[in-house]
Amino acid sequence: MRPRTAAGAVLLLTVTACATGPSLENRGAVTAPPGDSRHLTVGSAGFTESDLLAQMYAQLLNQAGYQTSLITVANRELYEPALESGQIDVVPEYAATFADWLDAKADGPDAPSVGSPDLTTTMKALRRLAAPRGLTVLDPGRAVDQNAFAVTAGYARQHHLRTLSDLGASGLEVRLAAGDECVRRPYCEPGLKKVYGIHVTGVDPKGVGTTQAKRAVQNGQDQMVLTTTTDATLGQFGLVLLADDRHLQNADHVVPVVNRARAGGERVIKALGKLNDVLTTADLAAMNQQVDSWRRLAQDVARTWLRDKGLLK
Numbered sequence: 001m002r003p004r005t006a007a008g009a010v011l012l013l014t015v016t017a018c019a020t021g022p023s024l025e026n027r028g029a030v031t032a033p034p035g036d037s038r039h040l041t042v043g044s045a046g047f048t049e050s051d052l053l054a055q056m057y058a059q060l061l062n063q064a065g066y067q068t069s070l071i072t073v074a075n076r077e078l079y080e081p082a083l084e085s086g087q088i089d090v091v092p093e094y095a096a097t098f099a100d101w102l103d104a105k106a107d108g109p110d111a112p113s114v115g116s117p118d119l120t121t122t123m124k125a126l127r128r129l130a131a132p133r134g135l136t137v138l139d140p141g142r143a144v145d146q147n148a149f150a151v152t153a154g155y156a157r158q159h160h161l162r163t164l165s166d167l168g169a170s171g172l173e174v175r176l177a178a179g180d181e182c183v184r185r186p187y188c189e190p191g192l193k194k195v196y197g198i199h200v201t202g203v204d205p206k207g208v209g210t211t212q213a214k215r216a217v218q219n220g221q222d223q224m225v226l227t228t229t230t231d232a233t234l235g236q237f238g239l240v241l242l243a244d245d246r247h248l249q250n251a252d253h254v255v256p257v258v259n260r261a262r263a264g265g266e267r268v269i270k271a272l273g274k275l276n277d278v279l280t281t282a283d284l285a286a287m288n289q290q291v292d293s294w295r296r297l298a299q300d301v302a303r304t305w306l307r308d309k310g311l312l313k
Contacts, residue, residue, distance in 0.1 A: 026040075034265050035259075035265065036261075036265035038067060040068050040090055041068070042057050042068055042089065043044075043071050043079050044091075044092075045076065045092075046072045046073070047093070050092055055094035055299050055303075056302045057272055059303060059306055060272060060274060063271070064271035066267075074226070076080060080101075080102075086259050090263055090268070091155040091252075092254060094124060094254060094255070095140055095250075095252055095255050096250030096252045097115065098255070099114050099115045102129040115230070116251060130257065134259060136258050137255055138255060139273060139276055140254065140270055140276070141253065141254055141275050141278075142253075143253065143280055143284050146244070147227075147228060148228055148241050148244065149176075149224050149226060150227055152239055153240045162242065163242055163245040164243065164248070165246060167198075167242060173199050173223075174200050174224050176223070176224050176225070177203075177216045177224070177225040177226065178203050182205075183203050186201075187248055189203055197228070208226050208227065208228070209225070209226065209231050214233070214234070214239060227241075229241070237291075250304070253307060254284075274311050278309050
């Protein structure tokens with residue numbers, strides 16, 4: 001992840017024991033009128049897509065009259081408490097993943113998933129969990145970054161595969177390149193077997209969407225790889241996604257999450273809401289490719305896209 005300087009600086013964040021935000025019992029802090037601070041700190045989780053989204057948020061907020069700083073904190077265990085405390089004011093998040101993370105924080109790591117393939121259900125759960133922590137979840141847009149599964153284009157043609165249902169119906173034995181947690185995660189090996197009837201013979205622990213995992217599928221060592229819907233490098237390995245036609249994956253739409261007391265006002269909502277009807281999953285994949293493969297700066301890629309879409313003057 002590229003360091004930034006000046007207006008796009010990577011700031012150092014120190015999260016202390018007192019930086020935990022409003023307590024769940026302190027309902028006054030949670031229900032106070034939304035704030036509208038002049039200077040806002042936009043957080044990134046430190047990977048390309050998060051950097052791009054944070055840059056878009058900052059540039060739209062600048063245009064709306066705010067002064068912004070950018071900060072990179074790769075660990076959600078650090079940046080979420082900082083968001084509660086107001087050290088960070090705005091972050092891009094993923095609806096179902098963040099809902100499950102907040103639920104596990106409240107009820108323990110064994111809490112059942114509250115995320116759902118249904119976006120409305122997911123957003124209801126997420127907002128219920130976020131509000132007591134002084135966080136406001138803005139409306140989701142069209143862009144979705146979900147787990148996804150890819151095979152080689154040749155393998156798909158040979159076996160007439162377009163969907164995961166097609167793969168299940170084929171009866172083919174499949175070795176899956178993925179993270180080692182895939183063997184127990186419901187969206188991965190157990191879900192592929194239960195929802196689609198796919199004959200997964202084993203999981204090759206090469207990571208989620210890593211170059212090593214994609215090459216293992218490319219060379220035939222494995223037959224399928226776990227990646228994401230915004231993976232911009234699949235074509236370089238001759239890979240294509242199989243559609244999740246039975247909706248195994250949860251609704252991980254991109255959502256801005258803000259500290260209500262500092263950035264919960266209508267101006268922030270309006271500025272960031274401009275992305276909702278414009279930014280698509282394909283747009284994110286294309287921008288990821290420009291940063292990861294073409295080595296362009298996230299700040300420049302974000303600015304060009306916003307201008308091309310008429311969102312930035």
